[in-house]
Amino acid sequence: MSNHEEEEKEMEKVYFIEKQEITVKDFECEDGWILDIGGGGEGIIGQIKGDQVIAIDFRKEELEETDNKALKITMDARNMQFLDNSFETVTAFFTLMYIAHTKEDINKTMDEIARVTKPGGKFFLWDIVFDYPEGIEKQVIASYLKVNLPNGNSISTGYGAKIHRQKMSWFISLAEERGFTVKQKEIHDLVYFIEFIKN
Numbered sequence: 001m002s003n004h005e006e007e008e009k010e011m012e013k014v015y016f017i018e019k020q021e022i023t024v025k026d027f028e029c030e031d032g033w034i035l036d037i038g039g040g041g042e043g044i045i046g047q048i049k050g051d052q053v054i055a056i057d058f059r060k061e062e063l064e065e066t067d068n069k070a071l072k073i074t075m076d077a078r079n080m081q082f083l084d085n086s087f088e089t090v091t092a093f094f095t096l097m098y099i100a101h102t103k104e105d106i107n108k109t110m111d112e113i114a115r116v117t118k119p120g121g122k123f124f125l126w127d128i129v130f131d132y133p134e135g136i137e138k139q140v141i142a143s144y145l146k147v148n149l150p151n152g153n154s155i156s157t158g159y160g161a162k163i164h165r166q167k168m169s170w171f172i173s174l175a176e177e178r179g180f181t182v183k184q185k186e187i188h189d190l191v192y193f194i195e196f197i198k199n
């Protein structure tokens with residue numbers, strides 16, 4: 001099989017939701033480190049907040065390809081190496097969509113986010129609603145995404161994960177169960193932003 005044919009066969013396994021666009025505003029946070037979960041790839045949070053960011057990702061290659069000033073550490077979000085209450089600010093930009101494929105993984109990750117966030121600290125989440133018709137035989141769910149940055153630049157990218165359904169309300173419940181309260185939320189088509197405060 002040629003490379004092109006192989007690529008086409010792989011693409012047949014993907015369920016594409018319609019292209020999305022998100023405008024990321026610069027967000028206010030305390031001085032000090034911002035922990036970005038799954039901060040490899042485009043490293044959007046590191047592009048906005050630069051050397052204030054500690055980006056963790058369990059795939060070293062993802063961090064190596066990231067071009068920003070964040071401090072990059074290979075670490076699994078399900079088992080973070082930080083002490084309790086280490087961060088005033090934690091972010092996850094299109095990362096929970098990836099981890100949420102299994103309930104065990106998302107529960108462990110949310111436990112860890114709650115553990116390392118200081119009381120009164122903030123958790124900023126940007127993510128996407130995943131849904132698809134019954135009975136389809138696809139292995140991956142994906143979306144092309146245009147990200148508009150606060151400096152006026154735009155990035156065209158695509159994010160995908162093993163196929164599963166997810167809604168914004170589910171992430172809100174997971175966070176609320178762990179002592180977070182929603183301070184603000186915005187939804188545009190299928191993509192959304194939520195600011196949580198840790199009680």
Ligand SMILES: C[S@@+](CC[C@H](N)C(=O)[O-])C[C@H]1O[C@@H](n2cnc3c(N)ncnc32)[C@H](O)[C@@H]1O
Pocket residue numbers: 037038039040041042043044045056057058059062075076077078092093094095098099159160
């Ligand atoms: C769709 S990408 C996120 C995009 C990224 N935040 C950005 O700004 O471009 C999901 C990332 O989460 C990482 N990831 C998935 N599960 C993880 C885990 N358990 N711990 C740490 N990183 C994880 C993946 O390696 C991948 O780089």
